Amino acid sequence: MATTNLSDYDKSALNNAKDLKFGIVVSEWNSSITENLYKGAITTLLDNGALEENITRLNVPGSYELIFGSKYLLKQGKFDAIIAIGCVIQGETKHFDFVCEAVSQGIKDLNIQFDIPTIFCVLTDNTLQQSIERSGGKHGNKGVECAVAAIKMATLA
Ligand SMILES: Nc1c(NC[C@H](O)[C@H](O)[C@H](O)CO)[nH]c(=O)[nH]c1=O
Numbered sequence: 001m002a003t004t005n006l007s008d009y010d011k012s013a014l015n016n017a018k019d020l021k022f023g024i025v026v027s028e029w030n031s032s033i034t035e036n037l038y039k040g041a042i043t044t045l046l047d048n049g050a051l052e053e054n055i056t057r058l059n060v061p062g063s064y065e066l067i068f069g070s071k072y073l074l075k076q077g078k079f080d081a082i083i084a085i086g087c088v089i090q091g092e093t094k095h096f097d098f099v100c101e102a103v104s105q106g107i108k109d110l111n112i113q114f115d116i117p118t119i120f121c122v123l124t125d126n127t128l129q130q131s132i133e134r135s136g137g138k139h140g141n142k143g144v145e146c147a148v149a150a151i152k153m154a155t156l157a
């Protein structure tokens with residue numbers, strides 16, 4: 001079943017994020033999409049009590065570099081959750097498959113290697129239109145979904 005609405009969540013079920021620190025790694029590839037994902041994420045974090053001074057942004061060239069960028073922040077040991085934001089869109093070749101596989105496996109590995117959660121906020125779409133629809137369009141904003149996941153994972157106990 002296709003994505004319904006990525007922006008829907010129950011705010012009453014979330015802990016307040018006022019004491020939490022977040023790192024957000026943002027890919028510069030498809031920046032028109034990743035900037036909208038970032039806006040969705042930071043708006044949701046702030047709406048749930050996070051303080052602007054407790055949110056650190058790090059830009060990386062592409063989604064493949066989200067792994068290294070997330071590890072760079074994780075090793076600082078000062079964040080409660082990391083959100084890795086990217087948008088990979090199918091081109092003419094198999095490169096899409098390799099980038100998507102590498103990023104999903106790499107971020108999975110970070111969640112094993114570190115005790116701080118890294119949230120997979122990466123669109124892996126067939127077309128730009130699909131990405132538009134999932135970054136503030138008819139299917140909502142994956143950045144919202146992932147900010148909610150970050151708050152939940154940062155307050156698991
Ligand atoms: N085609 C897309 C890329 N490709 C670039 C890679 O992510 C990487 O930066 C490069 O291979 C150098 O290591 N990245 C995206 O985020 N989205 C794409 O659609």
Ligand SMILES: CC(=O)[C@@H](O)COP(=O)(O)O
Binds near residue numbers: 090093094
């Ligand atoms: C995901 C990619 O790397 C892809 O967009 C690059 O396009 P192409 O496969 O046409 O080289």
